Amino acid sequence: MASEWQCFFDESKKPEHYERTVTYMKEFVDKCMRQDRPIVLVSSGGTTVPLESRTVRFIDNFSVGTRGATSTEYLLQQGYAVIFLHRRGSLEPFKRHFTHTNLLDLLVTDGGTVHVKDEDSDRVRHLLERYVAVTEAGTLLSVAFTSLNEYLYLLMGAAQVLKTYRHQAMFYLAAAVSDFYIPANEMPEHKIQSDGVPLQISLQLVPKMLQPLVTEWSPDAYVVSFKLETDQDLLIPKARKALKRYSHQLVVANILETRKKYVVMVTQESEQIVKMDDEELSRGQEIEAKIVEEVVKRHRMFIEQRQAETVGF
Numbered sequence: 556m557a558s559e560w561q562c563f564f565d566e567s568k569k570p571e572h573y574e575r576t577v578t579y580m581k582e583f584v585d586k587c588m589r590q591d592r593p594i595v596l597v598s599s600g601g602t603t604v605p606l607e608s609r610t611v612r613f614i615d616n617f618s619v620g621t622r623g624a625t626s627t628e629y630l631l632q633q634g635y636a637v638i639f640l641h642r643r644g645s646l647e648p649f650k651r652h653f654t655h656t657n658l659l660d661l662l663v664t665d666g667g668t669v670h671v672k673d674e675d676s677d678r679v680r681h682l683l684e685r686y687v688a689v690t691e692a693g694t695l696l697s698v699a700f701t702s703l704n705e706y707l708y709l710l711m712g713a714a715q716v717l718k719t720y721r722h723q724a725m726f727y728l729a730a731a732v733s734d735f736y737i738p739a740n741e742m743p744e745h746k747i748q749s750d751g752v753p754l755q756i757s758l759q760l761v762p763k764m765l766q767p768l769v770t771e772w773s774p775d776a777y778v779v780s781f782k783l784e785t786d787q788d789l790l791i792p793k794a795r796k797a798l799k800r801y802s803h804q805l806v807v808a809n810i811l812e813t814r815k816k817y818v819v820m821v822t823q824e825s826e827q828i829v830k831m832d833d834e835e836l837s838r839g840q841e842i843e844a845k846i847v848e849e850v851v852k853r854h855r856m857f858i859e860q861r862q863a864e865t866v867g868f
């Protein structure tokens with residue numbers, strides 16, 4: 556009998572150009588494997604849940620992709636190649652630094668050449684150098700999704716491609732993924748009419764894709780999931796429940812309001828608080844630098860352990 560996750564995919568439409576995107580991901584992974592470079596899939600931003608198949612309205616969530624885009628920059632600095640699976644239009648590595656800036660305000664001209672203003676020059680040069688290094692090395696592959704089923708299809712495709720890279724592959728699942736959806740066969744084709752009648756919608760549960768990820772798609776990878784709650788009392792118990800259910804390596808637990816200054820890294824055996832003090836925040840430092848440093852340390856240890864087991868075996 557088909558499992559819940561298989562039924563979900565059987566009933567859901569594949570994203571446009573799905574096969575082509577999986578081919579790009581495979582070429583990217585093959586190149587990184589030849590270079591013996593560790594690879595991480597970072598998921599980032601929120602998924603939409605369409606209410607109509609010719610979609611006018613959809614349900615969305617708060618995530619703007621700060622965690623994923625910021626972490627990607629630090630992972631690249633640590634020598635990883637990154638498949639950046641992100642919500643179309645959400646924050647992206649490097650570009651994110653200009654989200655609140657009008658590019659034209661950074662520039663001056665003497666009538667001929669255009670320059671970056673002196674006061675912004677160091678900041679822009681530093682960023683440009685990092686961006687050019689990543690572009691030349693070809694270590695960042697951006698893949699965009701909008702809806703829940705696009706996200707889940709692309710996650711599955713990437714995970715199946717990464718399977719061959721075994722423990723050198725990491726998943727860093729920072730996207731805010733909807734737990735509820737309307738199956739395609741229950742969705743109206745056209746725009747829902749109001750006609751003066753209140754709308755009632757019934758949403759079905761989305762199967763948790765961590766389960767096939769860790770058991771079938773990429774069973775030897777290092778998997779980091781994120782857990783978001785608004786009730787502090789639920790945070791650690793829910794993180795522990797996820798670890799117990801999926802037996803993956805790490806849950807990064809965070810509360811909506813404090814997610815930029817406080818997270819807890821939870822494993823089967825331990826809990827480690829990672830936090831920022833006011834001085835660090837006022838200097839513009841980012842908690843993702845600390846999260847990534849710790850995650851990379853743990854992934855390296857995981858690789859060493861797995862390699863030692865293989866040699867011993």
Ligand code: PMT
Pocket residue numbers: 599600617618619620621622623728729730731732733734761762763764765766779780781782783809811814
């Ligand atoms: O983007 P920002 O504004 O910076 O915010 C960052 C963040 C708060 C979104 C991020 O830090 C975070 O906590 N992301 C996870 C939020 C979330 O969706 O939690 P969840 O409890 O719904 O899911 C837990 C895990 O299950 C997630 O890793 C998710 O990938 C996975 N999942 C979710 C739904 C689903 N159908 N299958 C899954 O496997």
